Amino acid sequence: MAGTDRAGSGGTAGPGGTGGTGGRLSLLGVRHHGPGSARAVRAGLEAARPGVVLVEGPPEADALIPLAADEDMRPPVALLAHAVDEPGRSAFWPLAEFSPEWVAVRWALEHGVPARFIDLPAAHTLAWRVADEETGETTGEADEEVTGQGDGREEGDVPGAAPLDVRGDPLAVLAAAAGHDDPERWWEDVIEHRGPGEGDVFAPFTALEEAMTALRETEEGGEGDTAHDRDLVREAYMRLQVRAARREFAEGVAVVCGAWHVPALRRRAAVATDRALVKGLPRTKVDMTWVPWTHRRLSRAGGYGAGIESPGWYGHLFAAVDRPVERWLTRVAGLLREEGRTVSPAHVIEAARLAGALAAIRGRPLPGLSETTDAVRAVLCDGSDVPLALVHDRLVVGDVLGEVPAGAPAVPLQRDLTRTQRRLRLKPEAAERELELDLRKETDTGRSRLLHRLRLLGVGWGEPTASRSTGTFRETWRLRWEPELSVRVAEAGVWGTTVLAAATARAEADAVTARGLAEVTALAERCLLAELPEALTPVMRILADRAALDTDVGHLAEALPALVRSLRYGDVRGTDTGALAEVAAGLAERVFVGLPAACAALDADAAEEMRRHVDSVHTAVGLLGDAPAPGHGDLRSRWRAVLRTLSARDAVPGIVRGRAVRLLLDDGELVPDEAARIMGLVLSPGTAPADAAAWIEGFVGGGSGGGMLLLHDERLLTLIDAWLTGVPADAFTDVLPLLRRTFSAYEPGVRRSVGELVRRGPEARGSVTTAGSGIPGFAAGLDTARADAVLPVIRLLLGRDPAPDDNDLVGVGT
Incomplete structure (x- = not known):
């Protein structure tokens, strides 16, 4: 039913409409998240003065309505419904300050009038989704409809394109009938630009109800369409609620709902028929609460969004009492000044004039977003789209994050998280920001601990990034709070009532279900980072068992680096990692024993993967030598012996042998003369060109710094140069891709310098290891x-x- 709620449409104040008896009935059809509709609803309620306000939304949220008047409630917010037995199954009903439903609820609270939600209960809506997933049926319902705030277009639809979907996007049909190809612009002209008090307050509702009635006459009759059938069920339920309210409140009833539904609520229907439609619906037990929302989420048509392309602009239109264009351009100028651009008052005046002129040329009553955007681009941005993109991101969409009062219902885990956030002064924000942590400080350590625990629970509030500092006491995080994280928190509530307890339980469960040794070692690292001592013990036990049973050297080599990193982080946080050190040392010994045999008879892809394992184990052993490892003080010497074995075996692929020689040379275990001798043997005519090229890649390829080695050791460069020039023509095309991959990894300056030395030839170039540098402008000393x-x-x-x-x-x- 994507889009049935998209258009705002009408209804008039007056009796009749649902076949019930009682006071006056006012049907106020709206477009969800439309500032013009919101203003019209406020004016309509002031004129009608009903005894009760009925709003399209889940009736389970009736108990939450009083919280809308709390001084700590700041829209945008959303009603969140989730299944009690499966919190991850959820639905949202977003509301912004300029949403007609929010305005109706606030008006009712301010005037002491009861407010109720009358849409189909969320218990049925979520149960329908379960049934659809079990049967694999697609109903055509977008996620927007589940939120009750749909965009009205399926993804990929072009406004005004034929054929038009009457139910999916009635606005496009109405705009096309009026001769407009852009339904958004047409809606702005006829509704959003209407000021308060312009004519009869019910005139827009009446006109749009007539239009929607005509549209429904051309669209109805789609039996067999699941979305259409469910739409009829929703409307039957709403009619029953309207009848009950009319009998209860003699002062009158006002209904605020999507315009598409108004003709159905106006139509007389038998009570028995409506009851038959809603009888026997599937249901599930749900909980509801308020959660913060963001303008950025409102701008997304899919997922949990609402499909409002410009929520920041709509919020401005709703809040601006007068001269909205001039006020908007002033805000744009302020933003651009903050970013260092020169914008004067004269620029703002000229942009306002240009926007007005564009509106007149285009036949619009007032400048809309397109006119102001064109004016901003031409005058304030000097024709550039770069600063204009900033304006769109910060103002047209915006990073506004709503707030919910502390008294709102929440799962215990959410309450513990909120308390921890306040204690650590780590406020959720919609805008992405970078957070630098110094783990030597207690508060920063607590923040790091919280973020790591949330990641274990699947709540991705923070994402670790590369730190500017190389010290292990520094961490850098990129933070952004997204509304759906509230669902993740509710879903994680099954693991415990506090963040610590939930993360501990989740880590233990993940260790049991981990599919490989590397997953368990990574989990042990995350437990150390999150400081979960109670989870680390069972995780280490499972790790020891998996390591003892796993005979794949590749798996062992892949698991070792995570263990060693855990040792380093454990030292920084003061965690006891004695057991972890013993497991890491034992794992390293098993890698040493099995690696030479595992490197034999490998194809090119397997050899490249093994080369990466050798690199990671070498780094891990270097770190492990500094970590406490009782009884294993000779790990480094054992590893060097393994590298010598790898470098000397002909059965080992060239890329692994070359890397082993390079690692020994970097550690000082090979003198340059010995390395040059080995290279000379490998590059002799008796070695196949492909194997020699692979050896070269292992020795000087990738990010090993091999380019600088060639620059400072003429012998190695001369050996490679001589070998390359002697490769037979029929074999050259086979080794060329490998060589290109080897040397393309060098930085441009290094490639240029190596090429310059090769161009001069062995007679013209010197060597820094002998009498001169060989580079013009540089002396030998x-x-x-x-x-x-x-x-x-x-x-x-x-x-x-x-x-x-x-x-x-x-x-x-x-």
């Missing part, structure tokens, strides 16, 4: 006199006293 010339500048940068007797920095080059 250090010129201390020229180095001392920079000392005054260094003193200035360091703030040192440049007194003649201050010789601390003199001779630094010696």
